[in-house]
Amino acid sequence: MNIKKDFKCIFSVFTALILFLTGTLTAYAEEQQLEDYEFNISRAIMSPGAWGQSITFAQSDFKASKFTPESVVTVEFELDGEPANPNLPPIEMVFQNYSTADPVIWAKISPYEYTDSIAYFNYEDMVKNYGFDDLSGVDNIFIGDTGTPIKVTKMTATNVTGGPSVTTITTVETAPEEPEQTVTAAATQAADNAGEASGNIPLVPIVIITVVVAGGIVTFLVIRNKRRGGFY
DSSP: OOHHHHHHHHHHHHHHHHHHHHHHHHHHHHHHTOEEEEOOOTTOOOOOSSSOEEEEEETTTOOGGGOOTTOEEEEEEEEOSSOSOTTSOSEEEEEEEOSSOSSOEEEEEOOSEEOSSEEEEEHHHHHHHHSOSOOTTOOEEEEEESSSOEEEEEEEEEEETTOOSSOOOOHHHHOTTSOHHHHHHHHHHHHHHHHHHTOOOOHHHHHHHHHHHHHHHHHHHHHHHHHTTOOO
């Protein structure tokens, strides 16, 4: 029996196991990273009432590419006065892409369901109005009015990728002397890092299984060689 041939066989099997486990690990990670997310709306203002914005989320706050086909964005808001356009929802979401799109994309998204204090937006309407399934180019997400002033009071999203569990950030409210934008960016980045680091992926069991399987193969080949007269 050729020892080089045996070790080549072991190496091939071990490589195949690694590739298989890597694919399994990746799929598991993607599935486990679907979380609900609560936006930091501490910077929300009463919009001017002329199709203006109550709050803006840049990519440093939240990346639109984290939305999935199962995502639903819920926005709670205060309405200052009677709706100026009874035939329109009092609130809208806007995706802006100015960095990679030419001309600039300004995609308005209407809620699929709403009242005078809450609105729901789904992924299907997002990609339909934006024009692309790939939302990585969205630079800003705006929440604004359709003629009557509004103020966002709460905003959440379900089934987002790579996002932390629902987290309410209160440091800005309790420490107003700190720059709000700096706190928001830092808190969001820390939360993202924590979410990515806590994918709950069982690495140790996978490594143990890999080592045990590889060890079993080596043991089998050694025993077989001994029965055939040993290595030479």
